[in-house]
Amino acid sequence: MEIKIEKLDTHRSQSVVTRADRVTLRVAGFGPSQPLPHDLAHYVVEKELALRRGFWGSVADGAVFPGMTVLEGRQRPHARERSEALCKANSRTLSDVETFVGLMVELARNNVPATSPHAAKMVARCVTPSKDSEIRPVTTASLERLNASLTAMVRRWSEVPIGDALTIRW
Numbered sequence: 001m002e003i004k005i006e007k008l009d010t011h012r013s014q015s016v017v018t019r020a021d022r023v024t025l026r027v028a029g030f031g032p033s034q035p036l037p038h039d040l041a042h043y044v045v046e047k048e049l050a051l052r053r054g055f056w057g058s059v060a061d062g063a064v065f066p067g068m069t070v071l072e073g074r075q076r077p078h079a080r081e082r083s084e085a086l087c088k089a090n091s092r093t094l095s096d097v098e099t100f101v102g103l104m105v106e107l108a109r110n111n112v113p114a115t116s117p118h119a120a121k122m123v124a125r126c127v128t129p130s131k132d133s134e135i136r137p138v139t140t141a142s143l144e145r146l147n148a149s150l151t152a153m154v155r156r157w158s159e160v161p162i163g164d165a166l167t168i169r170w
């Protein structure tokens with residue numbers, strides 16, 4: 001799946017996604033786009049933690065969340081039912097990853113490394129894995145990789161001119 005995160009201005013972004021089934025969707029930006037957009041943080045966190053049932057994995061599999069718009073392409077028969085079933089099946093992971101991404105964005109916004117003792121305590125409180133969630137306890141090594149990836153993505157995003165986009169692949 002191709003994801004284009006578009007920098008609309010200094011404070012807003014949106015994502016335009018083309019799935020493998022050739023359906024193109026617009027995902028309205030959520031929250032401020034600095035130091036990086038929320039959806040881009042989702043990408044980094046979900047990739048680093050190898051999550052397949054988070055936001056982007058669910059979209060790739062056919063989920064269409066509220067606020068998303070189909071721009072082009074023909075959805076498969078029963079697409080709405082499939083989307084609802086995916087959202088239900090992935091609900092615990094989606095909820096857990098949403099909380100975790102919010103924490104990571106807040107740490108980045110405040111220039112707090114994800115590897116700091118303060119961040120590690122917050123992560124431990126935030127991530128409470130369950131059998132219904134794909135998220136597992138976050139190790140020091142995974143926090144280090146995540147911190148490095150988030151830092152690199154913040155740098156990449158800062159180099160994107162207003163009106164342009166950062167293209168990534170899921």
